[in-house]
Amino acid sequence: MEIIKSIHDMQSKMMQWKQSGKSIGFVPTMGYLHEGHQQLMKKARQENDIVVTSIFVNPLQFGPDEDYERYPRDEVHDTDIAKKEQVDILFYPHVNEMYPKDQTIRMTVHQRVDVLCGKSRPGHFDGVVTILAKLFNIVYPDYVYLGLKDAQQVAVVDALIQDYNFPIKLRPIATVREQDGLAKSSRNVNLSDQERIEAPYIYQALLHGQKLMQAGEQDAEVIIKEVSHFIHTHTHGKIDYVDLLSYPELERVNHINEQVILAVAVYFKHARLIDNVVLDQQGSFATAIV
Amino acid sequence: MEIIKSIHDMQSKMMQWKQSGKSIGFVPTMGYLHEGHQQLMKKARQENDIVVTSIFVNPLQFGPDEDYERYPRDEVHDTDIAKKEQVDILFYPHVNEMYPKDQTIRMTVHQRVDVLCGKSRPGHFDGVVTILAKLFNIVYPDYVYLGLKDAQQVAVVDALIQDYNFPIKLRPIATVREQDGLAKSSRNVNLSDQERIEAPYIYQALLHGQKLMQAGEQDAEVIIKEVSHFIHTHTHGKIDYVDLLSYPELERVNHINEQVILAVAVYFKHARLIDNVVLDQQGSFATAIV
Structure with a gap:
């Protein structure tokens, strides 16, 4: 080299x-x-x-x-x-x-x-x-x-x-993940033992949103609310944002009819974790991306 | 082609x-x-x-x-x-x-x-x-x-x-010029006969400024005034600007100690003409330019 x-x-x-x-x-x-x-x-x-x-x-x-x-x-x-x-x-x-x-x-x-x-x-x-x-x-x-x-x-x-x-x-x-789905990040070492147990639910929340889309949900607000609720229920993290936007334009969508990103940022005590999935209109993982 | x-x-x-x-x-x-x-x-x-x-x-x-x-x-x-x-x-x-x-x-x-x-x-x-x-x-x-x-x-x-x-x-x-020094421009056809006779004095004014520098003048304001005066004396054009700036930075210089541009724009009745010379510190035509 x-x-x-x-x-x-x-x-x-x-x-x-x-x-x-x-x-x-x-x-x-x-x-x-x-x-x-x-x-x-x-x-x-x-x-x-x-x-x-x-x-x-x-x-x-x-x-x-x-x-x-x-x-x-x-x-x-x-x-x-x-x-x-x-x-x-x-x-x-x-x-x-x-x-x-x-x-x-x-x-x-x-x-x-x-x-x-x-x-x-x-x-x-x-x-x-x-x-x-x-x-x-x-x-x-x-x-x-x-x-x-x-x-x-x-x-x-x-x-x-x-x-x-x-x-x-x-x-x-594609994002590299731990066995349990948590997105790899140098910040993960700053999680407490309890937070480390909860953190994988961030990705689970995204997959939950994906399932809603696959089941036919096309209202972005509904999915955002459900994903936020999922994170609240399963973690003590504080949500910075949960959002669903067109991708790669990153514009607000109401009725989902194009490729979108479902993205979250969650504060734990000493680490802010982010994660996302890019999905096509039917909720399948997007393959082309850009 | x-x-x-x-x-x-x-x-x-x-x-x-x-x-x-x-x-x-x-x-x-x-x-x-x-x-x-x-x-x-x-x-x-x-x-x-x-x-x-x-x-x-x-x-x-x-x-x-x-x-x-x-x-x-x-x-x-x-x-x-x-x-x-x-x-x-x-x-x-x-x-x-x-x-x-x-x-x-x-x-x-x-x-x-x-x-x-x-x-x-x-x-x-x-x-x-x-x-x-x-x-x-x-x-x-x-x-x-x-x-x-x-x-x-x-x-x-x-x-x-x-x-x-x-x-x-x-x-x-380098700017292409007519025999009499006037910078070639598609706007020259808009000059009246009298203006066409006067227009070459724009370049003459720049050369006059150059001569001042070669004779040791280092004060930008003096050169600007002399060049403006030269244009006023020899043409009926209205000066838009006469300026002397560092080149290529195009910053104001008081005492000339670097490569400069001496540039003018003059309004005739139906044509605005521009011209310039890039000169080194001694007033010779610059060769490297940028």
């Missing part, structure tokens, strides 16, 4: 691969790699000649109250993980390399952002699309791998690729 | 050239091609294996008071010109192909725009960078050719390429 820190070196390297007709799979990350990232790398490895991972903690996507400085970093661990997953090139730029000065030209996201987790993180996705537009122009990927755990991010990156005609295919990868 | 109207066809075509290692020169235009465009095409033809021209009247760069619908179009003439200049591919998309829906993600330009012609065209350059970002992702150019007549556009596109790491080199091409 080669570690590259300069944009210039990266671009000349990648252009060589591109010109030799190799397919390039790209896994952009902020480091502190875990099993979710590894899943993306494995998928990229299966589907491409060349796998590139980037590690860059992007200051632009942190809000003023979010602690960019304290975001965890572990270069040795991350390098080991990337090697283990047979990544070919690890792009690991310094912040001054990516942002030598303030951007003269800014990107801002005007749809798909004022809902779900984006609602409480104004400007977050502006930072996400800015860094990804830059990385796409440095890595020249054919395929980009993102986890569906953050389905809103997938929806926004879908818009970036469409709006700016990037010659890239987005590959959203 | 091949005429392509679909983004998909364009991308597959261009990726083939790219993979075969051909260099790609790109001349983006809004059509109604004239000698200025031809100069860009000639330069692109000299320097590249493949020359691509696009013709697209971009609604996003027209203000509400600017007449997008009435912008002149002439497909037959333009196709002839492009053929004559040995363009390989003419990309000629319909507006619905480039903007199938409103952009979810917008680009806005925050520096280099509130001066010169940009001052009176708010949002204009937002539209310019949006369409160019899209076109860059469709054409994959190695070199992009723009006329220095619109030096502010060159400065903004320079920022686009820098900020978003497009693997593209910008080639600003």
Whole structure:
């Protein structure tokens, strides 16, 4: 595995691969790699000649109250993980390399952002699309791998690729789960023993909503209420949101007649957990996603 | 010459050239091609294996008071010109192909725009960078050719390429002039006979400013006043602006100690003429530009 820190070196390297007709799979990350990232790398490895991972903690996507400085970093661990997953090139730029000065030209996201987790993180996705537009122009990927755990991010990156005609295919990868269905997350270690027993009911609640849709329920409000009730009944968590929106547009739907996302965020004492399912009109798990 | 109207066809075509290692020169235009465009095409033809021209009247760069619908179009003439200049591919998309829906993600330009012609065209350059970002992702150019007549556009596109790491080199091409120095423009035909005699003094005024710099004058205000006075003395035109700014940053300079642009816009009865020179600190014509 080669570690590259300069944009210039990266671009000349990648252009060589591109010109030799190799397919390039790209896994952009902020480091502190875990099993979710590894899943993306494995998928990229299966589907491409060349796998590139980037590690860059992007200051632009942190809000003023979010602690960019304290975001965890572990270069040795991350390098080991990337090697283990047979990544070919690890792009690991310094912040001054990516942002030598303030951007003269800014990107801002005007749809798909004022809902779900984006609602409480104004400007977050502006930072996400800015860094990804830059990385796409440095890595020249054919395929980009993102986890569906953050389905809103997938929806926004879908818009970036469409709006700016990037010659890239987005590959959203299914959320990795524990045996009992709990979505894997580095935050799960912050759950108490009792909370860890209750947490799988979040996914059960989503599946309950799915069953309602499969049984013919088409009223979004009814499903949202039922899912919320299910979580209240089976956990001591405090619901941040339960929502059902069109996907990937993330617009409000009343009568369900298109692909939707059913998404939840629940506060436990020391962990906020999120989860979602993307479903077609009949309530089956969506296969195409974007 | 091949005429392509679909983004998909364009991308597959261009990726083939790219993979075969051909260099790609790109001349983006809004059509109604004239000698200025031809100069860009000639330069692109000299320097590249493949020359691509696009013709697209971009609604996003027209203000509400600017007449997008009435912008002149002439497909037959333009196709002839492009053929004559040995363009390989003419990309000629319909507006619905480039903007199938409103952009979810917008680009806005925050520096280099509130001066010169940009001052009176708010949002204009937002539209310019949006369409160019899209076109860059469709054409994959190695070199992009723009006329220095619109030096502010060159400065903004320079920022686009820098900020978003497009693997593209910008080639600003010197303004084409008549024998008497008047910058060529399709607007020159709107000058009266007397105005046509006076108009070359605009360029003479810029050269007068240059001479002052070469003689050691470093105070921007003095040069601006002298150039304005020169235009007043030799023409009946009404000055819109005379300005001297750092280039390509387009920031105000008091004491000249870097590359600058000396730029003017003058109203005649039925034509607004613009012109500029980019000069190094000593007043010599700049060679590197960006």
